Amino acid sequence: MTLVAGVCPNGHVSYPTHPRCPDCGEPQEETLDLSERTAEVVTWTTSTATPPGVRQPNTMAIVEFDLSDEGLTDDFVRALGQVTTEDVETGDEVEPVYVEELRDPDVGIKEPESQDWDGYRWDPV
Incomplete structure (x- = not known):
């Protein structure tokens, strides 16, 4: 799994990528890898009913x-x-950390094979 944003010829960036730029409609033909960058927390929430x-x-x-x-x-x-x-606050610096399993595929009503959920979590720096 990659953490990439799409870039159109006009320099608009979106995550996740799209076939066409949400701002101008041009094809997003380039990508920008975000996995080695840090980011800042804009807002956060905790869900107790998942x-x-x-x-x-x-x-x-x-x-x-x-x-x-x-x-x-x-x-x-x-x-x-x-x-x-x-333990996270608005303004914290975080880095992406790859996780093989964002949810337990053996729990739920769907076949476990269809529940392959890998991706990235944000880890405070």
Whole structure:
């Protein structure tokens, strides 16, 4: 699994990627790897009523990756994801950490094979 944002020819950036830019409609033909960057927590919440197989409580955060050094139209892109800890505050610096299993595939009503949920969590730096 990769953590990539889409970039259109006009320098607009979106996460997740889209076939066409949500801002101008141009094809997003380039990508920008976010997995080696740090981000800042914009806002966060903790859910205590989670779907089957998702940890309880489940702290989630919207984070902002600074792209001002990329020379693009957009200076940042935001992403939503789980946080590795409940100890997080707005303004904290976090880094993406790859996780093979974001939820337990053996819990729920669907076949476990269809519940392959890997991805990234935000880990405070």
